Amino acid sequence: MRRIVKGGRVVDPSQELDAEVDVLIEDGQVVRLDENIEATAEDQVTDATGLVVTPGLIDIHVHLREPGFEYKETVRSGLMSAAAGGFTAVACMANTSPINDHRSITELILGQAKRHPYARVYPLGAISKGMAGEELAAVGEMVEAGIVAISDDGLPVMNAALMRRALQYAQHYDLPVVQHAEDLNLTGDGVMHEGEWSTRLGLPGIPSLAEDVMVARDLLLSADTGGRYHVAHLSTGRSLEMVKEARRRGVRATCEVSPHHLLLSDQLVAESGFDTASKMKPPLRPQSDIDILRQGIVDGSIDAIASDHAPHHQDEKDVQFSMAPFGIVGLETTVSLCLDRLVGGGMIPLSRLIELLSTGPARVFNLPGGSLRPGRVADITLLDLDRQVTVQPDRFKSLANNTPFAGWQLRGAAVGTLLAGEPVALPEDE
Amino acid sequence: MSDEMVWRRKDLLGIADLSAQEILMLLDTAESFVEVAERPIKKVPTLRGRTVINLFFENSTRTRSSFELAEKRLSADSLNFSGSSSALSKGESLIDTARNLEAMSPDLVVIRHQHPGVPHLLSKRLESGIINAGDGAHEHPTQALLDAFTIRRHKGRIEGLKVTIIGDIEHSRVVRSNIHLLTKLGAEVTVAGPRTMMPEAIDKMGVAVAYDLATALHDADVVMMLRVQLERHQKTLFPSTKEYFDLFGLTPRRLQMAKDDAIVMHPGPMNRGVEISSAVADGQRSVILDQVANGVAVRMAVLYLLMSSRSGGTEVRP
Amino acid sequence: MTKTAGNQRFRYKRTVLDERDISRTIRRMAGQLIEQHDDLESLLLIGIHTRGVPLAERLRDEIQKLEGVEVALGTLDITLYRDDLSTIAPQPVIKGTQFPVVDLDDRVVVLADDVLYTGRTVRAALDELTDYGRPKAVRLAVLIDRGHRELPIQADVIGKTLPTARSETVEVAFKGTDGEDCVRLFERQSDGDAA
Numbered sequence: 001m002r003r004i005v006k007g008g009r010v011v012d013p014s015q016e017l018d019a020e021v022d023v024l025i026e027d028g029q030v031v032r033l034d035e036n037i038e039a040t041a042e043d044q045v046t047d048a049t050g051l052v053v054t055p056g057l058i059d060i061h062v063h064l065r066e067p068g069f070e071y072k073e074t075v076r077s078g079l080m081s082a083a084a085g086g087f088t089a090v091a092c093m094a095n096t097s098p099i100n101d102h103r104s105i106t107e108l109i110l111g112q113a114k115r116h117p118y119a120r121v122y123p124l125g126a127i128s129k130g131m132a133g134e135e136l137a138a139v140g141e142m143v144e145a146g147i148v149a150i151s152d153d154g155l156p157v158m159n160a161a162l163m164r165r166a167l168q169y170a171q172h173y174d175l176p177v178v179q180h181a182e183d184l185n186l187t188g189d190g191v192m193h194e195g196e197w198s199t200r201l202g203l204p205g206i207p208s209l210a211e212d213v214m215v216a217r218d219l220l221l222s223a224d225t226g227g228r229y230h231v232a233h234l235s236t237g238r239s240l241e242m243v244k245e246a247r248r249r250g251v252r253a254t255c256e257v258s259p260h261h262l263l264l265s266d267q268l269v270a271e272s273g274f275d276t277a278s279k280m281k282p283p284l285r286p287q288s289d290i291d292i293l294r295q296g297i298v299d300g301s302i303d304a305i306a307s308d309h310a311p312h313h314q315d316e317k318d319v320q321f322s323m324a325p326f327g328i329v330g331l332e333t334t335v336s337l338c339l340d341r342l343v344g345g346g347m348i349p350l351s352r353l354i355e356l357l358s359t360g361p362a363r364v365f366n367l368p369g370g371s372l373r374p375g376r377v378a379d380i381t382l383l384d385l386d387r388q389v390t391v392q393p394d395r396f397k398s399l400a401n402n403t404p405f406a407g408w409q410l411r412g413a414a415v416g417t418l419l420a421g422e423p424v425a426l427p428e429d430e
Numbered sequence: 431m432s433d434e435m436v437w438r439r440k441d442l443l444g445i446a447d448l449s450a451q452e453i454l455m456l457l458d459t460a461e462s463f464v465e466v467a468e469r470p471i472k473k474v475p476t477l478r479g480r481t482v483i484n485l486f487f488e489n490s491t492r493t494r495s496s497f498e499l500a501e502k503r504l505s506a507d508s509l510n511f512s513g514s515s516s517a518l519s520k521g522e523s524l525i526d527t528a529r530n531l532e533a534m535s536p537d538l539v540v541i542r543h544q545h546p547g548v549p550h551l552l553s554k555r556l557e558s559g560i561i562n563a564g565d566g567a568h569e570h571p572t573q574a575l576l577d578a579f580t581i582r583r584h585k586g587r588i589e590g591l592k593v594t595i596i597g598d599i600e601h602s603r604v605v606r607s608n609i610h611l612l613t614k615l616g617a618e619v620t621v622a623g624p625r626t627m628m629p630e631a632i633d634k635m636g637v638a639v640a641y642d643l644a645t646a647l648h649d650a651d652v653v654m655m656l657r658v659q660l661e662r663h664q665k666t667l668f669p670s671t672k673e674y675f676d677l678f679g680l681t682p683r684r685l686q687m688a689k690d691d692a693i694v695m696h697p698g699p700m701n702r703g704v705e706i707s708s709a710v711a712d713g714q715r716s717v718i719l720d721q722v723a724n725g726v727a728v729r730m731a732v733l734y735l736l737m738s739s740r741s742g743g744t745e746v747r748p
Numbered sequence: 749m750t751k752t753a754g755n756q757r758f759r760y761k762r763t764v765l766d767e768r769d770i771s772r773t774i775r776r777m778a779g780q781l782i783e784q785h786d787d788l789e790s791l792l793l794i795g796i797h798t799r800g801v802p803l804a805e806r807l808r809d810e811i812q813k814l815e816g817v818e819v820a821l822g823t824l825d826i827t828l829y830r831d832d833l834s835t836i837a838p839q840p841v842i843k844g845t846q847f848p849v850v851d852l853d854d855r856v857v858v859l860a861d862d863v864l865y866t867g868r869t870v871r872a873a874l875d876e877l878t879d880y881g882r883p884k885a886v887r888l889a890v891l892i893d894r895g896h897r898e899l900p901i902q903a904d905v906i907g908k909t910l911p912t913a914r915s916e917t918v919e920v921a922f923k924g925t926d927g928e929d930c931v932r933l934f935e936r937q938s939d940g941d942a943a
Binding site: 196201203315323 | 446523524525543545546547548550551554565566567568569600603606629630631632634635
C-alpha cells in the first residue's frame with residue numbers, strides 16, 4: 001500500500017533538506033522524496049499544503065507513570081498526549097512502581113504501548129536495582145526486552161563506584177548512561193534555585209553546584225571508562241560549559257535541555273505567588289544560566305530538547321510550595337513553545353529545531369527515525385507554523401495539567417503525526 | 431478628606447507588597463490604638479460580631495497571644511486552631527483545612543505556618559482576609575511593623591537611621607520583613623552573622639552585609655538581635671553556642687561600638703548567653719518589652735484596616 | 749461649584765449660614781447652655797471629631813466671655829464605636845479621645861457636634877462615654893439639625909433647624925479647621941448629571 005504526503009515543505013536536517021517536495025511511503029517506509037509525485041487511484045494521499053513535514057519528533061525524557069502511578073498518567077494517556085503534542089516517539093523513565101529494573105516491567109510497558117499505538121515507546125531501564133543506588137540492575141535482560149538507555153532519573157546515582165561500573169558495563173550494549181545530575185547532599189531540603197529569589201522568598205535553595213559537582217564527577221568517570229554519558233535536563237551554564245569542554249577532549253558526552261529551562265527563570269516562583277507549577281527539578285535557574293543554555297541551542301552543543309514530562313495529580317500539586325512534588329507536564333506544550341519562542345523569536349532556524357527534537361534525540365539514544373531518507377521508517381510530524389494556539393491545560397490529553405504555561409498564546413503547532421505512514425487518530429471524546 | 435488614603439487590601443501577606451505610604455498608614459493608625467490600652471476599659475466595640483480565626487500550625491505563644499489580645503480589645507470573636515489540635519496533624523491537606531474554615535465564614539484568618547507561601551495559597555482560595563503571622567523564613571509583616579513602630583517612638587523617625595540586624599539571617603522571616611520595611615522607609619540596613627547563616631545574594635535586597643560585629647555595629651542607631659534556633663542549626667551551621675556567643679553575642683562592651691544612644695531590640699524569645707547577654711537584654715538601651723506592648727497596638731491597626739476594607743464602602747458620608 | 753466625596757459628586761445649592769450668622773448662632777447657643785446649667789464648673793464640653801471639636805471650643809470661648817467661667821473641654825473620636833465599619837471609606841485617621849478629667853461621674857457632659865442627622869454618631873458617642881464612666885447627665889448641642897433621625901435622639905441646644913432632603917448634604921466649615929466660617933447645602937448629582 002502506498003501513501004503520498006503531498007504539497008508540504010519538507011524540513012529534514014538529517015539530509016540538509018528544506019524544500020517543497022512530496023513524500024512517497026510504501027509499507028511503512030519512506031521510498032522517495034520528489035516534486036509532484038503523481039498519485040494513482042489506489043494511493044492514499046495526505047494533503048500537507050501549507051504545512052511543514054518533518055521526521056517524527058521524539059521526546060527522550062518522559063514519565064509515563066505506568067505501572068504504579070496510573071492516577072497521574074498511563075501509557076495510554078501519555079501516548080495520546082505525545083501524539084497531540086506532535087511526537088511520534090517517547091523515551092520513558094524507569095521510576096515507576098515497581099521500578100523498571102527487570103525485563104518483566106519493560107515488557108509490561110511495551111505491551112501497553114502496543115495496545116495504544118498513538119506513538120512509539122522506548123523505555124529506559126534503571127541503572128540500579130530498585131533505584132537504590134547500590135547494585136546494577138539486570139541491564140542485559142532489559143536490553144533484550146527493548147530498553148534504549150539506562151537511568152535512575154528522578155534520583156541521581158550518588159555512588160561514584162556504581163556510576164563507574166554502569167558506564168563500564170553499558171558499553172557492552174552501547175547504551176548511554178543517563179544521569180539526573182544532582183548531589184543530594186548539596187540539595188538538602190531545597191525546593192527552588194538557590195539565589196536572590198530563594199533568599200527573598202525564604203525557601204530553601206538548591207544551589208547550581210548540586211548539578212555542577214555531579215556533572216564534573218561523571219565527566220571524569222566517562223572519560224576514564226570510555227562510557228557514553230548523557231546529562232538529562234541540563235540546567236546550568238557551568239554544566240554545559242563542562243560538557244562542551246569534555247567533548248572537545250573526546251569524552252562521549254551528550255546532553256538535553258528542557259523548554260522551561262530555556263524560557264522561565266527562578267523569578268517565576270515569586271511572580272506566580274508560590275505557584276507549584278513553577279516547582280521542578282532541576283529548578284528554574286536565573287537569566288544568566290538561561291542565556292548560556294540558549295547559546296548552546298544556537299551553537300549546536302546541546303543535542304536535544306526534551307520535555308521532562310512529569311505528570312502529577314492535581315491534588316498533589318494543590319498544596320503549599322514546599323510540599324508539592326517536583327515536575328511539570330510538557331508533551332503538549334513543547335512544540336508550540338519552541339516554534340514560537342525559539343524559531344519565531346529568530347534564535348534558531350526551523351531546521352535546527354527539528355534537529356533538536358528529532359534527529360538529535362534519535363542519535364543520542366540510537367533510535368530508528370529522526371530522518372526521512374529513503375528506507376527509513378515513515379514516522380512524520382506535520383507542523384502548521386502559523387496556527388495560533390492558547391495553552392489550555394484542561395484540554396490536555398494528558399491526565400495531568402501541571403504546567404506553568406497555562407494561558408500562553410503561541411504561534412505554531414503540530415497538527416498531526418504519521419506512524420509508519422499511517423495517520424494517528426486520537427479518540428475525540430477524551 | 432481627599433488627602434487621606436484608602437486602605438484597599440483584603441490581606442496582609444507581606445511587607446514586600448506594601449508601598450511606603452501604606453506602611454505609614456498602618457503605623458499612624460497603630461498610634462491611635464496605643465491610647466486604647468491606656469483607657470479604663472481597654473476594649474472598643476469596633477469589630478463586634480466579626481469573626482477572626484487564629485490558625486497556628488507552628489507554636490508561637492507570643493505572636494498568638496498578641497493577636498488574641500488585639501482581637502479581644504476590638505471586640506472581635508476569635509477562635510484558635512493550633513497545629514496539634516487541628517485536623518492537619520491527621521493528614522488533612524492544607525486546602526481541605528482551608529475549605530473547612532471557609533465554611534465557618536470567618537472575616538479574617540490569621541495564619542502562622544512553617545512553610546513559605548502558605549498565606550498566599552490561602553489568600554487565593556478564601557474569601558476571608560488573610561493576615562500572615564509568619565510563613566517559614568519568608569515574612570512576618572506584623573513583627574516588622576511593630577519593630578518599626580517601636581523604632582519610630584524611640585527615634586522619632588526611620589529615614590536615615592542605621593539599623594543593624596545580627597544573627598541567623600538565612601532562616602529568619604523577621605529579617606526579610608524588616609529589610610523590606612526599613613529600606614522602603616529610607617533606613618540603611620546592615621545584616622551580619624556567620625557565613626554559614628547568610629543567604630545567597632542577600633545584598634540584592636538592598637542591604638550591606640558584614641561578617642564581624644565591629645563592622646556591623648559601627649555607627650548603628652538600632653541593633654536588632656535575632657534568636658538563634660538552637661534546635662535547628664546547632665548541628666551543621668556552627669560548632670557550639672559558645673563559639674556563636676564569642677563571635678556574635680551582644681555584650682555591653684560590644685554595644686559600645688554602636689552609637690551612644692543606640693537601642694537594642696529582639697523579636698523574642700531570647701536565648702540569654704547565646705545571642706545576647708542578660709546585661710544587654712535587661713539594660714537601659716533595651717526596648718524589648720516595648721516591642722511586645724506595641725505589638726498589640728500594631729495588630730489592632732492591621733485588624734481594623736483589613737476589616738474596614740472588606741465590604742468596599744459603598745455609602746459615602748461627606 | 750461641585751465637590752466629590754468617595755465616588756459621588758455634589759452640586760452646590762446655597763449658603764445656609766455665613767460668618768456673621770455663625771457667630772451669632774454660637775453666641776445664642778452658649779446663652780442657652782448657661783441658662784440650662786446653674787453649675788458651669790461641673791460642665792464638661794466634649795467635641796465630637798472632627799467639627800464638633802471647633803464648635804466646642806467656640807462655645808467655651810463664648811461662655812467665658814459671657815460668664816467669666818472657663819468650662820472644661822474634651823474631645824471624643826467615635827471612629828472605633830461606629831456601627832458602620834464597612835462604610836468608612838476612606839478610613840479616617842483615628843484622632844483619639846481626650847478628657848481633661850479622670851472621673852466623669854459627677855460631671856454634666858455636653859456633647860457638641862456640627863450636624864445632627866441620623867443620630868448614629870451621637871449613639872456611638874454615648875456608647876463610648878459609657879466606657880469612660882457614668883456622667884450625671886449628658887446633653888447634646890448641635891449647630892445644624894437637618895432631620896431624618898434613625899434613632900430616638902434629640903438635641904438640647906440647636907443652632908439652626910434646617911429641613912433637608914436625603915439627597916442633600918450639609919457642609920460645615922470653621923475658621924480653625926477650614927479657614928472660613930460657613931454652612932453650605934449641596935445636592936447629590938444623579939449619574940445623568942455627572943460631567
